[in-house]
Amino acid sequence: xxxxxxxxxxxxxxxxxxxxxxxxxxxxxxxxxxxxxxxxxxxxxxxxxxxxxxxxxxxxxxxxxxxxxxxxxxxxxxxxxxxxxxxxxxxxxxxxxxxxxxxxxxxxxxxxxxxxxxxxxxxxxxxxxxxxxxxxxxxxxxxxxxxxxxxxxxxxxxxxxxxxxxxxxxxxxxxxxxxxxxxxxxxxxxxxxxxxx
Numbered sequence: 366x367x368x369x370x371x372x373x374x375x376x377x378x379x380x381x382x383x384x385x386x387x388x389x390x391x392x393x394x395x396x397x398x399x400x401x402x403x404x405x406x407x408x409x410x411x412x413x414x415x416x417x418x419x420x421x422x423x424x425x426x427x428x429x430x431x432x433x434x435x436x437x438x439x440x441x442x443x444x445x446x447x448x449x450x451x452x453x454x455x456x457x458x459x460x461x462x463x464x465x466x467x468x469x470x471x472x473x474x475x476x477x478x479x480x481x482x483x484x485x486x487x488x489x490x491x492x493x494x495x496x497x498x499x500x501x502x503x504x505x506x507x508x509x510x511x512x513x514x515x516x517x518x519x520x521x522x523x524x525x526x527x528x529x530x531x532x533x534x535x536x537x538x539x540x541x542x543x544x545x546x547x548x549x550x551x552x553x554x555x556x557x558x559x560x561x562x
Contacts, residue, residue: 371453374444375416380437381428382414389433389526402431422447435522435532436460450511455519466516466523473509473516480506 372380388394393402396410403410403424412418420428422441429437439454441447460466483506524530543549551559 370443370446372440372444374419377419377425377441377444378414378416380440381420381425384429384432384434384437385410385414387432387434390431393431399428399431403427435518435525439518450514452515455515457522460519460522461526463520463523463527466520470516470520473512476509477513480509484510 385394385396385399393399396407396414400407400410405424409418413420413424422445425441426438429435429441436454436457439451442451443453445451459469484503487503521530521532521535525532540549
């Protein structure tokens, strides 16, 4: 099933141009500088920005990284429907100050906890002979939980911009801890070892 997205793929070049011209990294605003960093020719950058050539997803993601536009990654994931949670990013102005993001996160968490209580009540009423009634109210409560995903991203982006949080370090620490706690999906060799046991 093809899903309509909020952002048109045909506008990817325009978005990438916007990210370059409004780079959060002042040393990367020219096509020439960006081309060097991406190991491309300036002409290729121009063709991408004009929409004459669609860049590889990896190139577009690196472009967003170099220009400091994490929201660009979210736009790309949404355009290409790279995963089921690929939704449009929160407006960048809402990801500028950590204090604003904290207020938003707290509100989202409180709403999500209330919705989680209601979902739990509905689930506890289930019987083997009766399916859970997923009505509009239930879907709204699930949506309240879903709101946590963009809220977390927005807060991380704000922390990166406002207090220089290194998101990659946070990701590495989380991964290391989750691997140690055995809560991440096993590697292929681990799956193969388990299958042979």
